[in-house]
Each structure stands twice: as C-alpha cells, then as structure tokens.
Amino acid sequence: xxxxxxxxxxxxxxLILLMLVTIVPFVSLLVTALHPSGTYPAGLEWPSEPRWDxxxxxxxxxxxxxxxxxxxxIVLGVVPVSLLLATMAGFAVGQxxxxxxxxxxxxxxxxxxxxxxxxxxxxxxxxRDMGLLNTRWAIxxxxxxxxxxxxxxxxxxxxxxxxxxxSEAAQIDGANTWxxxxxxxxxxxMPAISSLxxxxxxxxxxxxxxxxxxxxxxxxxxxxxxxxAFQGQWGTDIPLLCAGSLLVLTxxxxxxxxxxxxxxxxxxxxxxxx
Amino acid sequence: xxxxxxxxTTVPDRAEARPRAAKAPRxxxxxxxWVAWLFAAPAIAAYALFVLVPMARTVQYSFxxxxxxxxxxxxxxxxxxxxxxxxxxxxTIVNAFELIVFFSGIPVLLxxxxxxxxxxxxxxxxxxxxxxxxxxPQVVPLVAAGIAWSWLLSSDGLVNQLLAAIGLDGVTRAWLxxxxxxxxxxxxxxxWVLLGLCTLLLLSGMSKIDPALYEAARLDGAGTLREFFSxxxxxxxxxxxxxxxxxxxxxxxxxxxxxxxTQGGPGNTTMVPGLEIYYQAFxxxxxxxxxxxxxxxxxxxxxxxLPVQRLTREES
Numbered sequence: 001x002x003x004x005x006x007x008x009x010x011x012x013x014x015l016i017l018l019m020l021v022t023i024v025p026f027v028s029l030l031v032t033a034l035h036p037s038g039t040y041p042a043g044l045e046w047p048s049e050p051r052w053d054x055x056x057x058x059x060x061x062x063x064x065x066x067x068x069x070x071x072x073x074i075v076l077g078v079v080p081v082s083l084l085l086a087t088m089a090g091f092a093v094g095q096x097x098x099x100x101x102x103x104x105x106x107x108x109x110x111x112x113x114x115x116x117x118x119x120x121x122x123x124x125x126x127x128r129d130m131g132l133l134n135t136r137w138a139i140x141x142x143x144x145x146x147x148x149x150x151x152x153x154x155x156x157x158x159x160x161x162x163x164x165x166x167s168e169a170a171q172i173d174g175a176n177t178w179x180x181x182x183x184x185x186x187x188x189x190m191p192a193i194s195s196l197x198x199x200x201x202x203x204x205x206x207x208x209x210x211x212x213x214x215x216x217x218x219x220x221x222x223x224x225x226x227x228x229a230f231q232g233q234w235g236t237d238i239p240l241l242c243a244g245s246l247l248v249l250t251x252x253x254x255x256x257x258x259x260x261x262x263x264x265x266x267x268x269x270x271x272x273x274x
Numbered sequence: 275x276x277x278x279x280x281x282x283t284t285v286p287d288r289a290e291a292r293p294r295a296a297k298a299p300r301x302x303x304x305x306x307x308w309v310a311w312l313f314a315a316p317a318i319a320a321y322a323l324f325v326l327v328p329m330a331r332t333v334q335y336s337f338x339x340x341x342x343x344x345x346x347x348x349x350x351x352x353x354x355x356x357x358x359x360x361x362x363x364x365x366t367i368v369n370a371f372e373l374i375v376f377f378s379g380i381p382v383l384l385x386x387x388x389x390x391x392x393x394x395x396x397x398x399x400x401x402x403x404x405x406x407x408x409x410x411p412q413v414v415p416l417v418a419a420g421i422a423w424s425w426l427l428s429s430d431g432l433v434n435q436l437l438a439a440i441g442l443d444g445v446t447r448a449w450l451x452x453x454x455x456x457x458x459x460x461x462x463x464x465x466w467v468l469l470g471l472c473t474l475l476l477l478s479g480m481s482k483i484d485p486a487l488y489e490a491a492r493l494d495g496a497g498t499l500r501e502f503f504s505x506x507x508x509x510x511x512x513x514x515x516x517x518x519x520x521x522x523x524x525x526x527x528x529x530x531x532x533x534x535x536t537q538g539g540p541g542n543t544t545m546v547p548g549l550e551i552y553y554q555a556f557x558x559x560x561x562x563x564x565x566x567x568x569x570x571x572x573x574x575x576x577x578x579x580l581p582v583q584r585l586t587r588e589e590s
Contacts, residue, residue, distance in 0.1 A: 007498075011392040015400060018388060019407045022470060025422035026410070028432055032425060044432050089317035098310030104318065111325055113579050115527030117548040118572040121555040121564050122331035123324070125342070145324025148317050177309045206415040208530045209548075213556065224415035224530075231421060231534060238425065245421045249414040256413040260406050267412055268478055271471065271520050 026246075033058075033243035040238060051239070058243035062230045063219055068251070070136065071205055071223045077140035078204045082147045083197055087189060089148070090155020091181055095167060105156065111149030116209050127214055138214035139222065143207065147200055154270070158192035159185070195266035198259060205252055223248050329572075335565035342559050353566035363567060365542055366550045367574070369457060370526045373546065376461025377468060377525035382517050384465075385472035386510075390502050393480050408470030416467065420534030423463040424450055450536050456543045463531050468524060472517040479513035480506060515586025522578050526571065547571040 027044065034050040035041040037057065058064075089108075093101045119142075127138040162185065170180040186193070204222065211225025218229035227248045234240050256263050336353050340346035357363045395401055411419060426432045427449040434446040449459040483505065491501050507514070529548035532538065538545035538553070547567055554564035 007391070008395050011395045012398075012400060014388055014391045015395070015404050018469075018473070019404055021466070022407055022410060024432070025419065025426055025466070028426055029418075029422045040430060044435070085317040085320055089314040092310040092313035096310035096313065098314060101310075104314060107326075108321065110576075111321065113523060113575050114325065114329070115523070115548065115571055115575055117527060117529060117551045118568045119325060119328035119332055121551065121561060121568065122328035122335065124555070126324075126328060126331070141320075142324045142328075145320045145322075148321040148325070152317055177313075181313070202413065206417075208415065208417055208533075209552075212533075213552070224417045227415065227417045227421070228534065231417075241421060242425065245418045249418040252413050252415070253410065256410070257406070260409075263413070264405055264409055264474070267409060267471070268475060271475060271516055 029242045029246050033239055033246055035239045037239050038237055054239055054243040055247065058234075058240050058247055061234065061240065062226065062244050062247065064247055066219045067221075067223055067226045067248075070220055070226075071251075074136050074139055074143075074222055075201055075204050077136065078143045078147070079197055079200045082144050082151055082200055083193055085144070086148060086151025086196065087155050087186065087193060088181070089152045090157075090159050091185055093152065094156040094159025095162060095164070095185065096177070105152070108149045108152045111146075112153060114146075114149075116146065120209060120213050123210070124213055133214060134216050134220065136215070136220050139207065139210050142210060142214070143204055147203070150270075151196060151200070154196050155189070155192060158189055162188065195262060195269065198263055198266045199270050201255075202252065202263075223251065332565045332568050332572075335561050336569050338562050340561040342555075342561050346562075349562065353562045354570070356563055357566050357570055362542055362545075363550060363563070366545045366547045366567070367570070369544065370528070370546050370574075372457055373461050373464060373525040373528060374522055376458065377464040377528070378518055378521035380461075380465040381468040381472040381521055382514060385469060385476050385517065386507070386514075388473050389476040389480055390506055392477065396477060396481060405474060408474055410470070411467045412471050416530035417534050419467055420463065420531045423466070423531075424535045427459050427462075450544075451540055453540055453543050456536055456540055460528075460532055460535055460544050463535060464524065464528065467531070468521050472521065475513050475517055476510055479510045483509045511586050515582055518582050518586075519579050522582070523575055526575050526578065547574075 031044055031046060032041050033054055034052065035047045035054075036049075036051055037054055041047065092098045093105050098104070123142050124133070127133045127142075132138045132141070166184065166188075167180055170184050175183065206224045207222050208224045208228060211221040212228050215221050215225065218226040221229070227245060230244050230248075231241060234244065337348060337350060338346040339349045339352070392401060392404075428434075429446070429448040429451075433449065437443070437446050447455065449455045487505050487509075488501060491505055496504070527548055528546050529552070532544055532546055532549055533552075536544040538549050548571070551564045551568050551571070554560045554567065
C-alpha cells in the first residue's frame with residue numbers, strides 16, 4: 001500500500017516534469033515575442049513592458065490573413081477528395097474483396113514508408129511540365145497521391161471489421177453497389193472517416209517540404225511553408241520571428257484543443273496502424 | 275447506427291430470402307471482379323500519377339547526369355558511386371543513423387520508463403491533462419518547433435541559463451553552432467517532438483495488460499524492475515515496434531527541423547540525406563546525384579523498417 005502510494009507520487013512528479021519540458025519551448029516563444037522588436041532577450045525573462053503589438057506587426061509582416069486563406073484552400077483541395085478516394089478504395093479492398101486485392105494493397109502499404117524526399121525532385125519537373133508550378137495545385141495534387149497509402153490502409157481496416165452480412169442484406173433489398181456504399185457503408189464508416197479527416201488536415205496544414213520546393217510565392221503555400229520564408233526574411237529579428245511562429249502554430253493548436261479527444265485517439269490509432 | 279444494422283439484417287421473409295442469399299455470393303464475386311476495381315481506380319490513379327511515376331523517375335534520373343535543363347548523358351552507376359564515396363554525401367547517411375539514437379533511442383527508452391512510472395495514475399485527472407499536453411509537439415508544425423528550439427539552444431538561451439544556474443557555466447555554448455554538439459542538439463529537438471507520442475502509445479499498450487499478471491508477479495515476490503522486464507516489456511512488443519518504426523522513419527527522413535535549425539551546418543555536421551537531396555537538386559542542380567541519394571534513402575528506410583515490423587508483428 002505504502003509502496004503503491006510512493007509510486008503514484010513519483011509518477012505524478014515525472015508526469016509534471018514531462019509536461020514542463022513539453023511546454024517550455026512555447027513559453028519561451030511567448031516571452032521572447034513580447035520583448036521589443038530587434039532586441040536579443042536572454043532566456044526566460046518577462047519583459048518590463050510586454051509588447052503585445054509585436055503580434056500585430058508579425059501578423060502584417062507575414063501577411064497572415066493571406067496565409068490563412070491559402071492554407072484553408074489547400075486543405076479544402078486535399079482533404080475531401082482524399083477522404084472520398086481512400087474510402088472508396090478501402091471499401092473495394094476490405095468489403096468487396098476485389099480480385100487482385102493483395103498486390104494492390106501491398107503496393108499501397110509499401111508507400112506508407114516512403115519519405116517525401118524520395119519523390120520531390122521528379123515532382124518538381126512533373127509539375128513544371130503540367131504548368132502547375134507555383135500554383136496551389138502543385139501542393140494539392142501530390143498530397144492527394146501521397147495520402148493514399150495511409151488513407152486506403154486506414155479505411156480498409158475499418159471495412160474489414162464490418163460484417164459481410166450487411167452488404168448481402170443491402171443487396172437483397174435491391175441496392176446496387178454504389179447505393180450500398182453511399183447509403184449504408186459510408187454512414188457507418190463516419191467515425192473512421194472523421195478520424196482520418198483530422199489526421200489528413202494536420203498533415204496538410206503542417207506540410208513543409210512540398211510547399212517550399214513546389215511553390216515559390218509564400219502567399220500560396222501552407223502555413224508551415226510560409227513560416228520558412230518568414231524565418232529567412234525576419235530571422236534576425238528574434239521577437240518578431242517568435243511572434244510569427246506563435247501565430248502560425250495557433251490555428252492547429254486551437255483546433256487540436258477543440259477536438260482533443262478525437263485528435264489523441266486518431267493519432268494513437270494512426271501510428272498504431274501505420 | 276444499431277437501428278440501421280438491425281433494419282438491414284432482419285430480412286422479413288426468411289423463406290424468400292434464402293434462395294436469393296444463395297445466389298448472392300456468386301453475384302458478389304462477379305461484382306468483386308470489375309465494380310470493385312471501379313471503386314479502387316481513382317485512388318490507384320492518384321497514387322500512381324503522383325507517387326509511383328515520380329518514384330520511377332527518381333530511379334531513372336539516378337542513372338543520368340542532369341542539371342535540370344540541358345542534355346542528360348547516361349552515367350550508369352556513377353551517381354551511386356559518388357553517394358557512397360564522396361564524404362560529403364555518405365556523411366549525411368552516417369548523420370542520419372546517429373540521429374536514430376536520439377529520435378528513436380531516447381523517446382522509446384525514456385518513454386518506456388515514464389509510462390511504467392505513470393501507469394498507476396493513468397486514469398487520474400492529471401494524466402488526462404497530460405494526454406493533451408504531451409500531444410502538442412505532434413500537432414504544431416515542426417518548423418515552429420525548430421524555431422522555438424533554436425532559440426532555447428542559442429548562446430543566450432534558456433538551456434544555457436539553466437546550466438549556468440546549476441554551476442555548469444563551463445559547458446555553455448551555442449549548441450547548434452558548435453561542431454561537436456550541433457548534431458546531438460538537433461537530436462534533442464527530435465526527441466522532444468517524439469517523446470510524448472511514444473509515451474502515450476506505450477501507456478495505452480500498458481493499459482491493455484491484464485492486471486492479474488502483475489498481481490501474480492507481486493505474490494511471487496518480483497520487484498518493480500523484474501516486473502518491468504518480465505511483464506511490461508514483452509507485452510508491449512507491438513507498441514514498441516510501432517514507436518521504433520515511426521521514430522526511425524522520422525530520423526532517416528528528417529528535413530523540417532534541420533532546415534530551420536541549422537541548414538545542415540556548421541560545416542556539414544548536421545547534413546542529412548533529406549536536406550542534401552534538396553540542395554543537390556535545387557541549389558547545385560545535380561539532379562542525378564540527388565536522385566541516387568533519394569533512391570538510397572528510400573531503400574534504407576525500407577531496410578530498417580521491414581525487419582522491425584517482422585519482429586514485432588509475427589504473432590498477430
């Protein structure tokens with residue numbers, strides 16, 4: 001009993017320490033962002049006069065309004081289409097038991113480990129030849145393709161767990177495959193689809209490599225990609241850079257805090273399956 | 275949802291349903307023939323066009339010398355020879371493997387220790403808050419994490435302030451600018467990003483272990499350490515496998531953090547394959563060399579990940 005209590009206390013101390021280590025970089029960003037622009041504040045030191053207006057300056061300097069719009073457009077281009085394609089393919093492989101599903105599935109699974117660096121060079125020339133370089137399509141289209149391995153993997157796992165009798169029953173009721181998919185399977189798959197949506201949103205929003213390679217204009221990139229350009233431009237003005245970083249990470253953080261339960265379980269399951 | 279299921283599964287007239295049901299498998303099989311392919315086709319097309327075709331081109335480019343514009347003479351395996359003999363290129367692979375120590379080693383080992391310690395309070399309110407907090411590094415862009423950490427690790431940063439406070443003034447330095455410490459410093463940033471995820475994955479695995487096992491071990495007089503090595507670790511084989519897989523890929527394919535924190539420097543001490551590919555292809559205009567390194571990177575990731583998956587999943 002005493003042993004148990006002591007363990008519980010060490011557990012608590014460990015947990016609090018771990019949370020502190022997790023939070024400290026953000027606290028440091030905030031504290032630094034409040035110092036007068038152009039100074040080099042040392043460590044964690046609360047400024048005598050916090051300069052909240054740095055956030056306004058950074059918002060304007062980084063054209064944050066434009067960036068938000070751009071990121072939202074990219075997410076809208078990537079996520080719904082990816083969800084639809086992945087759900088349909090997951091249904092074909094997991095429920096319809098498509099002929100030749102094994103090699104097809106294996107081909108997708110191999111893509112799960114593919115680092116983006118492996119294909120980014122040819123993608124650049126492919127987008128150039130398609131005339132899409134420096135447009136948002138240059139980020140949207142490759143991301144849809146890159147999300148297919150995980151998306152199909154995820155949706156297949158869901159559809160494997162759906163009993164086959166459900167499809168048979170729908171067939172007996174005279175539903176064709178499309179109706180069966182759209183009216184019966186998709187509504188039942190909503191929990192799996194919405195978790196996938198969360199993960200794809202996150203990966204799109206934070207996409208960096210494709211954004212900096214395929215789009216020159218920061219205003220047409222994702223938030224993360226634009227922050228790279230912002231660092232290049234304002235890298236010497238530390239407080240402003242910190243304010244800009246905080247602004248860029250706020251949207252994901254807010255959405256995370258709103259949907260935290262969904263997020264945590266999606267991320268845990270996501271890595272377990274991946 | 276349950277209503278829908280029961281509505282669909284309780285077919286009113288069983289006598290009528292049976293003969294049709296007998297026919298159903300044949301129809302399903304025929305449908306599986308080509309309708310299923312129609313469902314899978316768009317995903318296959320997107321994957322083929324934007325992943326498989328570029329991958330094939332990476333392989334193709336790797337046998338040519340090309341600056342992206344002019345003629346491209348066939349050079350056979352020359353680019354690969356360069357990847358393995360030019361220290362500037364082969365060094366990036368060595369660096370990537372050193373990063374595995376930090377990206378995988380710290381999060382998995384420390385994560386195991388932490389998860390085992392907090393297992394008993396996994397349902398407390400503090401732990402619920404912690405679940406949210408520990409996930410934040412996974413949610414924010416790596417670029418922002420890189421900026422925050424470059425500042426923490428700078429010569430006037432918080433890390434040095436803390437070190438000075440405990441009397442270690444002697445070791446303070448610009449961690450990311452020092453030849454000896456830049457790579458470990460980048461590794462620490464990666465460890466920070468991945469530690470929370472690994473801890474929570476391992477913790478969720480621990481919650482599935484039958485508590486009776488621990489009770490039995492206690493009755494047999496096993497101590498905490500014994501318990502940890504003979505019950506906890508073996509039961510978590512799958513979760514450990516997942517953590518290792520995710521973190522090894524993150525280490526070998528690292529790009530964002532290093533691009534922001536060090537740009538590969540000082541010298542080439544933190545240059546990794548991902549960043550080198552980017553430089554070779556878009557700055558040096560050595561598309562062939564970049565592609566050869568890309569092929570090597572893809573194969574390295576597979577060579578590291580497949581055995582881990584084999585070892586940890588064979589039972590399931």
